[in-house]
Amino acid sequence: MPRTSECAVLVAGAGPTGLMLALWLARKGVDVRIIDKTAEAGTTSRALVVHARTLEFFQQLGLADEAIARGRKFAGMRLWAHGEERGHVVLGDIGEGLSPFPFMLILPQDEQERLLIEALGAQGIEVERRTELLSFEDQGEKVVATLRRADGTGESCACAYLAGCDGTHSTVRHDMQVDFPGATYAHMFYVADVRASGPMINGDLNLALDTADFLAIFPMPGEGKARLIGTVKNSAAEAERLQWKDVSPAILERLKVNVEHVNWFSTYHVHHRVANQFRKGRAFLLGDAAHIHSPVGGQGMNTGLGDAVNLAWKLAMVLEGRSDARLLDTYEPERIAFARRLVATTDRAFTFVTSDGALARRVREDVAPRVIPAVMELDAARRYMFRTVSQILIDYRESPLSAGRAGRVHGGDRLPWTGANYAPLQSLDWQVHVYGPSPETILVPGVPTREFRRDASVDRAGFRSGAAYLVRPDGYVALAGTDARAIGAFMQHQVIR
Ligand SMILES: Cc1cc2nc3c(=O)[nH]c(=O)nc-3n(C[C@H](O)[C@H](O)[C@H](O)COP(=O)(O)OP(=O)(O)OC[C@H]3O[C@@H](n4cnc5c(N)ncnc54)[C@H](O)[C@@H]3O)c2cc1C
Numbered sequence: 001m002p003r004t005s006e007c008a009v010l011v012a013g014a015g016p017t018g019l020m021l022a023l024w025l026a027r028k029g030v031d032v033r034i035i036d037k038t039a040e041a042g043t044t045s046r047a048l049v050v051h052a053r054t055l056e057f058f059q060q061l062g063l064a065d066e067a068i069a070r071g072r073k074f075a076g077m078r079l080w081a082h083g084e085e086r087g088h089v090v091l092g093d094i095g096e097g098l099s100p101f102p103f104m105l106i107l108p109q110d111e112q113e114r115l116l117i118e119a120l121g122a123q124g125i126e127v128e129r130r131t132e133l134l135s136f137e138d139q140g141e142k143v144v145a146t147l148r149r150a151d152g153t154g155e156s157c158a159c160a161y162l163a164g165c166d167g168t169h170s171t172v173r174h175d176m177q178v179d180f181p182g183a184t185y186a187h188m189f190y191v192a193d194v195r196a197s198g199p200m201i202n203g204d205l206n207l208a209l210d211t212a213d214f215l216a217i218f219p220m221p222g223e224g225k226a227r228l229i230g231t232v233k234n235s236a237a238e239a240e241r242l243q244w245k246d247v248s249p250a251i252l253e254r255l256k257v258n259v260e261h262v263n264w265f266s267t268y269h270v271h272h273r274v275a276n277q278f279r280k281g282r283a284f285l286l287g288d289a290a291h292i293h294s295p296v297g298g299q300g301m302n303t304g305l306g307d308a309v310n311l312a313w314k315l316a317m318v319l320e321g322r323s324d325a326r327l328l329d330t331y332e333p334e335r336i337a338f339a340r341r342l343v344a345t346t347d348r349a350f351t352f353v354t355s356d357g358a359l360a361r362r363v364r365e366d367v368a369p370r371v372i373p374a375v376m377e378l379d380a381a382r383r384y385m386f387r388t389v390s391q392i393l394i395d396y397r398e399s400p401l402s403a404g405r406a407g408r409v410h411g412g413d414r415l416p417w418t419g420a421n422y423a424p425l426q427s428l429d430w431q432v433h434v435y436g437p438s439p440e441t442i443l444v445p446g447v448p449t450r451e452f453r454r455d456a457s458v459d460r461a462g463f464r465s466g467a468a469y470l471v472r473p474d475g476y477v478a479l480a481g482t483d484a485r486a487i488g489a490f491m492q493h494q495v496i497r
Pocket residue numbers: 012013014015016017018035036037038046047048049109131132133134165166167168169170171191266267268286287288289295298299300301302304
């Protein structure tokens with residue numbers, strides 16, 4: 001007889017997405033289990049860049065300072081062609097005034113996973129290793145998951161909800177019978193974490209633009225440490241056999257780096273795919289299980305973390321009995337739209353940087369190195385780039401949970417940052433924000449009101465005096481308006497049972 005067990009939420013997969021989901025749920029007091037089929041946490045760097053929106057979520061969990069201490073801020077970008085530096089873009093605090101974290105942070109994925117695992121441990125939750133989800137059945141009232149435990153024995157786990165954070169080859173997606181349409185790029189990626197010296201080991205991101213074989217050097221935390229990422233067009237069979245010695249002569253010739261030691265070398269095929277559904281009944285898909293795309297722009301892991309935060313507070317509300325289960329219907333429309341857009345844009349960017357065509361090549365070699373640094377001198381361009389890449393521009397305006405507009409802030413927008421207004425978000429709960437004098441006291445039963453003085457940053461952010469902003473646990477504005485009763489009614493009808 002297999003062992004039987006129960007929990008409220010079973011998280012399958014302890015990559016960054018699953019860890020973030022489990023941590024947020026644990027902070028909300030939800031009875032959560034997190035399992036992973038591997039014997040230990042990943043020890044390789046994989047995704048490198050943490051964007052501002054992710055750091056804002058980390059700040060809500062009290063982890064941002066530690067993440068920054070363990071990482072390295074992105075200083076700038078240098079563009080190279082034929083061994084010569086052709087352009088330099090200073091990035092630094094490119095999003096000054098837009099986020100408490102106006103930069104991109106380099107924090108290797110294994111380091112980030114460690115941070116999340118430690119935080120989970122502090123909540124008394126350990127990842128259950130060598131525990132594999134074999135299959136599951138949604139029985140309507142509950143999900144029954146079949147697990148294989150570390151000692152080889154079976155277990156039948158009954159849970160209210162199952163979160164599929166189990167990566168590209170997701171078992172949860174397979175059992176949900178959800179399609180994963182898209183394609184696989186002909187190019188194959190290789191990554192090498194190295195200790196090296198030379199003109200390109202300079203603390204900046206260095207991009208070699210002269211051939212269709214994309215090549216980039218990222219700075220990593222630690223003296224002389226760098227990540228080389230490149231692409232080669234190879235047959236699948238050749239790709240399997242590709243080793244550092246096969247690619248290193250071309251790298252050394254193009255980049256003139258002196259590689260002293262290779263800490264890690266790996267190859268992988270990149271796909272662009274989005275699952276047709278992110279939810280079926282009591283099972284959900286998040287992170288790479290739901291969407292995968294080229295790493296250009298460093299968006300993949302950040303998007304998975306955003307999925308986790310979006311679903312976590314909704315599951316917590318429903319399981320606490322504070323909200324109707326209809327709240328969970330908003331997860332898919334809020335997240336799938338962005339995933340589709342992201343896959344399309346990263347696809348266009350990746351196709352351009354790896355195109356063999358003469359025009360694309362000319363643009364890469366001659367036009368881009370001159371135009372990009374010039375454009376990036378412009379304040380408006382820098383801010384636009386930060387807004388887009390950092391994911392602070394993601395909004396849920398089309399969501400059934402979003403309504404109204406006051407000043408320039410719409411229901412569904414990420415709460416614009418003013419300097420003082422993010423500290424209360426650490427409650428991970430609903431709140432009403434009022435900026436400046438309000439015509440009447442905004443009282444919504446069970447929802448605290450936070451009042452902020454008007455100053456230049458409040459004006460810049462677009463908040464209106466006399467208005468109230470109902471803010472969700474994940475820091476998005478649900479309702480913006482001037483009618484206190486409307487906020488109460490909104491909470492009653494949309495969120496609270
Ligand atoms: C070599 C490499 C380099 C990369 N570089 C970049 C980069 O530079 N930038 C970028 O944005 N992204 C990069 N990525 C992608 C990035 O690593 C992923 O987007 C990210 O890991 C997704 O996180 P996740 O938690 O959704 O899934 P994963 O990290 O894949 O985690 C899924 C977890 O589920 C577990 N699991 C799977 N099936 C089961 C099961 N049945 N039962 C129990 N556990 C299960 C797995 O063991 C794994 O731990 C790279 C990936 C690789 C492999």
